[in-house]
Amino acid sequence: MSNKYRKVAYYPGCALEGGASSYNRSTKEVGKKLGLELVELENWNCCGAMEVKNADPKLQTFLSARNLKIAEDMGFDTVMSPCNGCYHNLKKAEYDLAHDEASRETVKKLAHRAKTEPYQAGKVETIHALDWIRDAIGTDELRKQVRNSLKGLKVANYYGCMYTRPRHIFPEKDQGGANSDSTYRPHFMDDLLAAAGAENVEYPLKTACCGGAHTLSDSDTSTRLVLNLLTTAEACGAEVIATECPTCHQGLEMHQARAEKVFGKKTKVKMLYFTQLLGMALGLSARQVGVHENLSDSRSLLKEKGLG
């Protein structure tokens, strides 16, 4: 166990404050259980999600940079976000501010007009909740702390798009070795859940797209993409799809229901945030990690597996 990331700034983002409250709850509970400290960014704003860039990509950079600046002003050099969208956008802002003069100029101009100081690249490192637990605790230590092993639970680990693409905004990935995640076959979540006892299945669609960007505006496309993710997970023998992104997670839940209602295609595989699975393995109850707050109901499976 290292001192790395034991106390970091926490950026939950809008989704975790809203519909993905269970991801927020389970992340905080797991942190508490593991003795890690999260300090929420004061007065943060939306990162821009997937929509603001379509209005103007530099506005997304501005919005994300504001959050990085808050972390810096609070005295942190690391900000952790469990949401792939937030994580991605903060990473992208960091990359653009470091490499693109036009982005720097626009952020400077906007910050000036908003009467604030602009964020400058290189001050704050953005990490995902996966990096956080993996680097602060590590799989060996995690294994020791497991009270209620996920043994016998067959899990497909699903990472989605924003955790891995485009690869140039994640310079720390693809460096080879176990300590650098892969953008093609990511494994950090697999590693953590394996340490918690889960039986990870070989899932070829780890980084496939769930259509989250058009989940409401082009629902049929999203449903087809999600259905493919679900049926493949089932074909791989998974009982649960572990997620680490609120948009993906809720997309899977909503379009599983929609596939059944609209396409007449029923799938049984359940969805749980990886922090919910980890939390239960660490001895927290299903209620403590907010399983009842998920849109989909996975309580029967957990009961059957003696979890939570």
Add this chain to the structure above:
Amino acid sequence: MNTPVLVVGGGPAGLSAAHSLASTGQKVLLVDKADRLGGAPILSGYAKLVPSGEWAKDAIGGMVQRIESNPLVEIQTRTTITEFSGAPGAFKYMLAGEEQTREAGATILCTGFSHFDPVNKPELGFGIFPDVVTTTQVEQMLSSGKGVKCLSDGRVPERVAILLCVGSRDRQIGREWCSKICCTVSANLAMEIREALPQCSVYIYYMDIRTFGLYEDAYYWESQEKYRVKYIKSRIAEVTSDGKRLIVKGEDTLVKRPITIPFDLVVQAIGMDPNVDNARIASIFGVELERHGFLQRGATYRAMGSTTRPGLLVAGAASGPETIDDSIAQGQAAAMAALTSLKAPATEAA
């Protein structure tokens, strides 16, 4: 003529430079970090060379023998240079493990290149599927006499895909150069495969075909006209498997149609990277690297083989992707430049 010229690297360029110097009576110290001379063609086990069609072990092996039997050439393998200083005409350097400083009137860097490591393009399946191999591995299959086979189960492939530009011409992985020789080498390999396995179909997936100069008809045309190698204009995005064969996915851009084609063997035409040791080489020898990481050339026309440091010369793929025959020519040119600098250091020092 008594102080040996230092030649660093014993591949085609270094062998050629050392031989040229020695044939004028000049002493040479030839250093190589590997356990034997020959460079990439020997160490990586190349098969038949472009354009002569000679086996690498004969052609380059012959150059090695010629050097090894030359009394004017001292050979130091399994070693590197640890220190280098001085000015043209009077360089001082030290070999790893030695305590005595050595001297050189001139020095030629023939430190070559590294093959691109295709694990950096994981979506193309290398390191994941045993039947995804590199052009270098196919060269070895041919040169060892074992024949072209699938590594998974030893079966003879019925259908082979060669993917061009793996590790070349790709901004995403910081390789913005063309590796120059892979198109021709791939066409050559395709013909060799077709000759050895007439029942096997070979497909080449390309973005552009760059069989430059006289290689156009000898390789590109020949491979299509005589050997019926099929060329498909598409850059493959992903290699997967259906459990039995490899699946190559892409779009045939000329007919605007998605393709999902089964193959027994997928060959990646891997590019030429700067030598992985170039950062160290640059710092020890005090030379600059160009923006891709190869050794920066000095004057382009005035002095063949100059680097950014006066009196220090470069030849072969150390300064950018290069063919074997041009590396050999550059080795000779650098030898000439070295001799010139020894005779008239003042005029050549610039």
Add this chain to the structure above:
Amino acid sequence: MPILSKHLIRDENLIRNENLVIEGVDVSGDWSTFIKTRVVQDYNDSLQEDIAALPGGENIHRCWQCGSCTNTCTINALNPDFNPRYWIYLIRIGMEEELIRDKEIIWQCVSCNKCTSVCPRDVMPEGVMRATAHWLELKGYTPESPATIFDKVFSSQVFAKGKIEEGRLMMRFFKKTGQKLTQDWLVGLIRGLVLRLPIGLLTRMGLSALIHPRTRDWSNHRMAIAEYITEQKALHRKALGLPTTEESR
């Protein structure tokens, strides 16, 4: 001569004569089906520059047609007509008419960034798709797509408050696109959720739907963003040769 593979030819390019006699032989009906010669009448020289002037389209000139984007495309796998490589070619050459044939689907890009991750020239095809969809709307070739409407509803919430609230976002989007506010498939899900949730949490969620979550002291940001958007809009319309004074569609 009969055309066996009619499915490969667009309907509008098929010519069929009901009464046709050639050299004394009656070849009426199916026998007289011909393909209309297709000729590109003109190139639109400014098409590439138009796209390059819109956010995301900046690097389109780099494309060398390798096909990586289409090869890896999530939507292409569902619909082979969704072909970024082909559209980039049409834009670069200036074949506007051909591009507009696909105007109904270009907006369907899901921004999975597979293309941008794999493109050897860093064209950022995902951005080009966005710029192209934007261009089609600005030029009046397509009405605002549901995706654009969603982006606008979403962004306006962020710009106004600093944060979003999902319930309100959904409702506003369904309303703007003329859809039922109570989508059947959603209702079932939410009903199940409500039954499971404790009262306290329900109250909190209800409150957040009533009282919009917001970032404090946001007004300066709101004004800065609004000013910037107005400037950018004017720039984009100018680049496309559209009157800058007209309200954006």
